[in-house]
Amino acid sequence: MRRVAIIGVGCTAIGEHWDKSLRQLLVEAALKAMDSADVERIDALYVGNMMSGALQEQEHLGALVASHLGLRGIPACKVEAACASGGMAIHQAFLAVASGMYDYVMAIGGEKMTDRKTPEVTLALAMADDREYTIAVGASFVALNALVYRLYIEKFNVDQEDIALFSVHDHKYSVNNPHAQFKKPLTLEAIMNSPPVADPIRLFECAPIGDGAAAVILAPLDKVKDKENAVEILASTAAIDHLSLNEREDILTLWSTVEASRKAYKIARIEPKDIDLVEVHDAFSILGVLSLEDLGFAEKGKGWQLVKEGQIEKDGDIPTNTMGGLLGRGHPVGGTGVYQVVEAYYQLTGRAGANQVDDAELALTQSLGGVAGTSVIHILKRMR
Amino acid sequence: MRRVAIIGVGCTAIGEHWDKSLRQLLVEAALKAMDSADVERIDALYVGNMMSGALQEQEHLGALVASHLGLRGIPACKVEAACASGGMAIHQAFLAVASGMYDYVMAIGGEKMTDRKTPEVTLALAMADDREYTIAVGASFVALNALVYRLYIEKFNVDQEDIALFSVHDHKYSVNNPHAQFKKPLTLEAIMNSPPVADPIRLFECAPIGDGAAAVILAPLDKVKDKENAVEILASTAAIDHLSLNEREDILTLWSTVEASRKAYKIARIEPKDIDLVEVHDAFSILGVLSLEDLGFAEKGKGWQLVKEGQIEKDGDIPTNTMGGLLGRGHPVGGTGVYQVVEAYYQLTGRAGANQVDDAELALTQSLGGVAGTSVIHILKRMR
Numbered sequence: 001m002r003r004v005a006i007i008g009v010g011c012t013a014i015g016e017h018w019d020k021s022l023r024q025l026l027v028e029a030a031l032k033a034m035d036s037a038d039v040e041r042i043d044a045l046y047v048g049n050m051m052s053g054a055l056q057e058q059e060h061l062g063a064l065v066a067s068h069l070g071l072r073g074i075p076a077c078k079v080e081a082a083c084a085s086g087g088m089a090i091h092q093a094f095l096a097v098a099s100g101m102y103d104y105v106m107a108i109g110g111e112k113m114t115d116r117k118t119p120e121v122t123l124a125l126a127m128a129d130d131r132e133y134t135i136a137v138g139a140s141f142v143a144l145n146a147l148v149y150r151l152y153i154e155k156f157n158v159d160q161e162d163i164a165l166f167s168v169h170d171h172k173y174s175v176n177n178p179h180a181q182f183k184k185p186l187t188l189e190a191i192m193n194s195p196p197v198a199d200p201i202r203l204f205e206c207a208p209i210g211d212g213a214a215a216v217i218l219a220p221l222d223k224v225k226d227k228e229n230a231v232e233i234l235a236s237t238a239a240i241d242h243l244s245l246n247e248r249e250d251i252l253t254l255w256s257t258v259e260a261s262r263k264a265y266k267i268a269r270i271e272p273k274d275i276d277l278v279e280v281h282d283a284f285s286i287l288g289v290l291s292l293e294d295l296g297f298a299e300k301g302k303g304w305q306l307v308k309e310g311q312i313e314k315d316g317d318i319p320t321n322t323m324g325g326l327l328g329r330g331h332p333v334g335g336t337g338v339y340q341v342v343e344a345y346y347q348l349t350g351r352a353g354a355n356q357v358d359d360a361e362l363a364l365t366q367s368l369g370g371v372a373g374t375s376v377i378h379i380l381k382r383m384r
Numbered sequence: 385m386r387r388v389a390i391i392g393v394g395c396t397a398i399g400e401h402w403d404k405s406l407r408q409l410l411v412e413a414a415l416k417a418m419d420s421a422d423v424e425r426i427d428a429l430y431v432g433n434m435m436s437g438a439l440q441e442q443e444h445l446g447a448l449v450a451s452h453l454g455l456r457g458i459p460a461c462k463v464e465a466a467c468a469s470g471g472m473a474i475h476q477a478f479l480a481v482a483s484g485m486y487d488y489v490m491a492i493g494g495e496k497m498t499d500r501k502t503p504e505v506t507l508a509l510a511m512a513d514d515r516e517y518t519i520a521v522g523a524s525f526v527a528l529n530a531l532v533y534r535l536y537i538e539k540f541n542v543d544q545e546d547i548a549l550f551s552v553h554d555h556k557y558s559v560n561n562p563h564a565q566f567k568k569p570l571t572l573e574a575i576m577n578s579p580p581v582a583d584p585i586r587l588f589e590c591a592p593i594g595d596g597a598a599a600v601i602l603a604p605l606d607k608v609k610d611k612e613n614a615v616e617i618l619a620s621t622a623a624i625d626h627l628s629l630n631e632r633e634d635i636l637t638l639w640s641t642v643e644a645s646r647k648a649y650k651i652a653r654i655e656p657k658d659i660d661l662v663e664v665h666d667a668f669s670i671l672g673v674l675s676l677e678d679l680g681f682a683e684k685g686k687g688w689q690l691v692k693e694g695q696i697e698k699d700g701d702i703p704t705n706t707m708g709g710l711l712g713r714g715h716p717v718g719g720t721g722v723y724q725v726v727e728a729y730y731q732l733t734g735r736a737g738a739n740q741v742d743d744a745e746l747a748l749t750q751s752l753g754g755v756a757g758t759s760v761i762h763i764l765k766r767m768r
Contacts, residue, residue: 001484021516053437057519059511060466063624063757067631073643075622076758077472078464082444088461092476099483100385127443132405135441238459240447247451259457373447374460 001098003221005230005383008037009342011214012110014181014330022049022056022112025213026065029335030108033215036229042069042217043102045076048089048109049334052078054124055116065108075102082128083283085109086337087238087367087376090216094236097218109338110213121209125333128370134244142206142284144371146198148251149286153200155252156301160200164191165307166288167205167327173314174324176354177343181210181330205285207331214338216345227383231348234268234362235379237261243373252301254287254372257294261366264377265296272296275379276360277347278312278320279340281368282327291366292320319357322347337367341378348382385482387605389614389767392421393726396494398565398596398714406433406440406496409597410449413719414492417599420613426453426601427486429460432473432493433718436462438508439500449492459486466512467667469493470721471622471751471760474600478620481602493722494597505593509717512754518628526590526668528755530582532635533670537584539636540685544584548575549691550669551589551711557698558708560738561727565594565714589669591715598722600729611767615732618652618746619763621645627757636685638671638756641678645750648761649680656680659763660744661731662696662704663724665752666711675750676704703741706731721751725762732766 010032012025020028026047034040047061058064062076081088086109093107113121126135129144153160168188174180186204194203224230239260245251265271272295280295282288292303297318306312312320323329323343326336344363346352360382367376394416396409404412410431418424431445442448446460465472470493477491497505510519513528537544552572558564570588578587608614625640626632632639649655656679664679666672676687681702690696696704707713707727710720728747730736744766751760 023516050443051437053435053508053511054441054443056515057438057507057511058515059434059438059464060513060627060754060757062465063627063753064514066624067627067757072625073623073640075472075475075760076465076624077469077476077622080443080462080464081446081460085461088459091459092461092479095476095479095483095485098485099479101479101482123441124437127437127441129444130448131440131442132407238461239457240450240460241456243444243447243451256457369447370444373444373451376459 002100004094004097004218004233005221005224006216006345007219007224007230008033008217009345010036011179011339011342012212013179014210014212014332016114017211022052022110023064023068025112025211026108026110027068029213029215030069030106033217037217039104042071042074042104042106044074044096044105045071046089046092046107047078048086048107048338049078049111050080050082050085051111051124056112081374082369083333084337084367084369084374084376085334090338090341091236091238091376093218094233097220103220103223105218106215107338108213108215109335111332111334112211113209114211130244142201143198144245145284145286146201147245149200152252152286158304161188162304162308163285163289164188164205166282166285167191169307169312170321170325170328173322173355174328177323177329180324180328181208182328201284207283207326210330210332212330212332212335214335214342216338216341229349230383231345232381232383233378234381235264237263238376240374241372243370245371254290254294256372256375257291257366260375260377261295264379268379275362275364277344277357277363278318279344279365280320281366282325283331295366314355314357322355322357337376340365340367344380348380386484388478388481388602388617389605389608390600390729391603391608391614392417392601393729394420395563395598395723395726396596397563398594398716400498401595406436406494407448407452409496409595410492410494411452413597413599414453414490417601421601423488423601426455426458426488426490428458428480428489429455430473430476430491431462432470432491432722433462433495434464434466434469435495435508465758466753467717468721468751468753468758468760469718474722474725475620475622475760477602478617481604487604487607489602490599491722492597492599493719495716495718496595497593497716498595514628526585527582528629529668529670530585531629533584536636536670542688545572545576546688546692547669547673548572548589550666550672551575553691553696554705554709554712557706557739558712561707561713564708564712565592566712585668591667591710594714594716596714596716596719598719598726600722600725613733614767615729616765616767617762618765619648621647622760624758625756627754629755638674638678640756640759641675641750644759644761645679648763652763659746659748661728661741661747662702663728663749664704665750666709667715679750698739698741706739706741721760724749724751728764732764
C-alpha cells in the first residue's frame with residue numbers, strides 16, 4: 001500500500017443556506033480545497049452524502065458535482081454510510097490513492113437540510129436505522145439516543161448535568177471557529193432549561209440541522225511537495241456493528257468504535273495515550289461521552305469525568321472537539337466526517353487560530369453512522 | 385497494485401418480489417455468492433444501490449446488509465452512481481483489494497422497484513439527471529433517451545425497426561436465462577406495435593421495472609485456489625461526462641463510454657477486436673446501438689448494422705448481451721452492473737447453459753449511469 005497524505009482542505013460556513021443549492025455548497029468546498037492544495041488535476045472524486053435522494057430528489061451526485069467542477073472524464077460516485085458518509089468517503093479516497101490507481105483524489109462531504117420541513121428531515125435522519133423493524137414502530141433517531149442516555153445515567157449513577165457539560169464544552173470552542181453554525185457560548189443552566197426533545201435529551205444537547213460541505217484532497221505521500229501544509233493519514237479504518245440497539249448485547253458500548261479504533265491504533269502503531277487531539281462524533285452529548293470511553297481515553301462509565309475535570313480542554317490531557325464538535329460547529333450530516341478531518345488538519349498545520357492546540361502531532365477523528373452502526377476512524381500526523 | 389480476481393458470484397431471480405424486502409434480496413444474492421466462492425470470511429462490503437432512500441426510506445444499507453449477514457466488524461457502505469451503482473460498487477471493491485488493505489471483498493448490487501406506484505418510480509429514476517435544470521422542466525428519464533433516439537434516426541437516416549431489433553435480440557437470449565425477468569421471445573412486429581412511451585421509444589424497447597440483487601466476491605489473484613471458477617479483472621475503469629444532454633456537444637456519442645473503455649483497453653493492453661463477449665447497458669434499444677459504437681465495435685452511425693447482420697449473436701463476431709441484456713434479463717437499477725459481471729463470469733467459466741459462447745476468453749461489461757453521465761467498464765479474463 002502506498003502511504004497517503006492530505007494536501008489541501010476547504011469548507012463552507014455551516015448554517016441555513018437558503019440561497020445555495022446542495023451542488024453549490026459541494027462545489028464551493030471543492031474549489032476551496034483545490035486552491036488550498038494548489039492542484040488543478042483531480043483523478044477521482046468521492047461525494048459523502050446521506051439524504052440527497054430524500055431531501056433534494058437528486059442522486060448521481062458524483063457525476064453532478066464532478067461535471068460542475070469541469071472534471072470531465074474522471075470516476076466519481078456518492079458514498080453513503082448514514083451520518084458517517086463523510087468519513088467513509090475519505091476512507092474510499094484513501095484506498096483509491098493507496099491502491100496506486102489514482103494520485104490526486106478528492107473527498108467532499110455535504111448535506112442540505114434546511115429547505116425541507118422538520119418532519120421530513122426527521123424521517124430522513126431515521127433512515128440511518130432499520131426502517132422495517134425499528135423506525136416503523138415510531139422511533140425517531142433522537143429517541144434511540146435517548147434510550148442510551150437514560151440507561152447510562154441509571155447504570156452509572158451519573159447526573160445529567162455531567163453529561164450535558166459536553167455541550168457547554170463544544171459551544172465554548174465553536175465561538176472561535178469561523179465556519180461554525182453556533183458562535184455563542186452556552187451555560188449549563190441554559191442547556192438544562194432548553195426544551196426536552198426525547199427525555200432525557202434536551203434541545204441544546206442535540207447537534208443542529210444545517211447546510212454545509214467540506215472537502216479534502218489526498219495524494220501519495222511521496223508526491224507531497226509542501227510538508228508545512230500536509231498531514232499524513234497514518235490509518236484509515238471502518239467497522240460496522242449490529243445496526244439497531246435491540247440487536248446489541250450492550251447498548252452502552254459503541255462497539256464499532258472500539259473495533260475500528262483498535263484496528264487504527266494497530267496500523268498506526270500507537271496507543272490512545274499518544275493522541276494529541278480528538279474529534280468525536282457527538283451528535284448528542286451522550287455520544288461524546290461514550291466515544292471518549294470507547295476510543296480508549298477513559299474507562300466505561302467515566303468518560304464524563306474527563307469533561308468535568310477539564311481534560312478535554314485545548315490545554316488538557318486529551319484536547320477534544322477543539323473547533324466545536326457537532327454540537328457547536330454543526331452537523332450537516334454527510335459533511336460532518338469531512339469537517340472533522342478539515343479541523344484536525346487546521347490544528348496539525350497550525351491554522352486553528354484562537355483554538356490552536358500547542359504542538360499537536362497526532363490527531364484522531366471518529367465519524368459515526370446511526371447510533372454507531374458504523375464507525376470510521378482516521379489517525380493523522382503532521383508532516384512539518 | 386495487486387491483481388484482482390472474481391472467485392464467486394450469486395444473484396436472485398429478477399421479477400416482482402412482493403414477498404421479499406430489499407434487504408432480503410441483497411442478503412440472498414450475497415449468501416449465494418459466498419457459497420459459490422466457498423469463503424466464510426468477507427473483509428469489506430460495498431452495496432450498489434440508487435433509490436433506497438426514495439423508494440424504501442432506508443439508507444445506511446451497507447451496515448444494514450453486513451449486519452444481517454453476520455459480518456460484524458467489517459467496513460461497509462453504499463455506493464451510488466445512478467444506474468451505474470452496481471458497476472461502481474465493483475470498481476470500489478476492485479480498488480479495495482488492489483490496495484492491499486482487504487483480501488476478500490464483496491460487491492452486491494440491488495434495487496426494489498415494484499412496491500411503489502409508477503409515478504414515484506419514474507421520479508426516482510429521473511434523479512439520475514439534473515433535478516434543478518433538467519428534471520424540473522418536466523423531462524422524464526425515458527424522454528431524454530427519446531431525444532437521442534430521434535436525432536439518431538434523423539441524422540443517420542435509419543429506420544426505427546433497425547434499432548428496435550436490439551430488443552428482439554435481447555428477448556431471444558433471456559428465454560434461456562434462469563434469472564431473467566422476461567422469458568418469452570418478442571417479434572419485431574410486437575415491439576413496433578407496443579405503446580409509445582416517449583416518441584419514438586416503444587414500451588418493448590424499454591428495460592422493465594423489477595426487483596433483484598446480484599453479488600460478486602473479489603480476491604487477490606495470488607489467493608485464487610480454484611482457477612476453474614475464477615476470472616481475472618484485467619481492467620476496472622470509470623468516467624463521467626457532462627451530466628445532462630444539453631451540456632454536451634454531441635448527444636449521439638456516449639463520451640464517458642469512449643473514455644472509460646479507452647482507459648480499460650489501455651490498462652488491459654488489448655483492442656476492441658480482442659473481446660469475445662460484451663454486456664452493454666441497453667436500458668433502451670438506442671443505448672445498445674450507441675454502446676456498440678462507442679466501445680469501438682462499429683463506426684458511429686453503424687452500430688445497428690451489427691445487430692441486423694447477426695454479428696452480436698452468440699456465434700457472431702462480437703457476441704453481445706448473451707444472457708438477455710437489460711431489455712430481456714431486466715434492470716433492477718443498482719443491481720444491473722453486478723448482474724452483467726455475474727453473467728460474463730458464467731460465460732467465462734462455462735456455465736451459461738443454452739446460451740454458452742464457445743471458447744470465450746475475454747469479456748467486457750459496460751454499466752451506464754443516467755444517459756451515460758457515468759460509464760463503468762470491466763474487462764474480465766478467464767483463468768482456466
